[in-house]
Amino acid sequence: MTKIPMTTRGAELLRAELKQLKTEDRPRIIQAIAEAREHGDLKENAEYHAAREQQGFCEGRIQEIEAKLANAQIIDVTKVPNQGKVIFGATVTLYNVGDDKEVSYRIVGDDEANIKQNLISVNSPIARALIGKEVDDAVSVTTPGGVVEYEVVNVEYV
Known part of the structure; x- marks a missing residue:
């Protein structure tokens, strides 16, 4: 795969976002799913479905950032x-x-x-x-x- 040029600042911003997603957002979403499960019937549980949707977006963004960093050619001008x-x-x-x-x-x-x-x-x-x-x-x-x-x-x- 071809390398994509990125500045050192751009790479730092992506790493910071990745850290926040993994250490803050992901655990918060997992907690929200656990709490929503306690409410019972999952078919009609809007909080559960909203939390699962958030989880999907979060995990997708984590994969996207990891792929960008893996394919980045970081250039320090x-x-x-x-x-x-x-x-x-x-x-x-x-x-x-x-x-x-x-x-x-x-x-x-x-x-x-x-x-x-x-x-x-x-x-x-x-x-x-x-x-x-x-x-x-x-x-x-x-x-x-x-x-x-x-x-x-x-x-x-x-």
């Missing part, structure tokens, strides 16, 4: 010498030529992407256009609204 090129994990400051504004994005794995935090997926059109570029390079990104012209202002490996 801070240990890579900064040669000014845009790479996975880099924080890139761009100047939008069209609206005269600057914006910074960090290129991360698919699971870590969150546009509200300026974290963009390595598979997004803008990240694909940026990979390999250097400071002062011009970048054209095709978006649903048309082509947007950017200039790379700064590249940081933080």
Whole structure:
């Protein structure tokens, strides 16, 4: 199976979620199932069925996280010498030529992407256009609204 790129922060967040699911959520759900069983007839016991459904979601998420971590290629960009090129994990400051504004994005794995935090997926059109570029390079990104012209202002490996 191919390795999926992930930042060290993304891996830490997934490990923290996995720990919470295994040490807090799973025991709480098991307790809720045990309590619901004590109420008697399981056919018409809504609390029991709700707890079993929660258990299914929890166990599914545990398996999903474990699979992602097993297939992850964790990249610590801070240990890579900064040669000014845009790479996975880099924080890139761009100047939008069209609206005269600057914006910074960090290129991360698919699971870590969150546009509200300026974290963009390595598979997004803008990240694909940026990979390999250097400071002062011009970048054209095709978006649903048309082509947007950017200039790379700064590249940081933080």
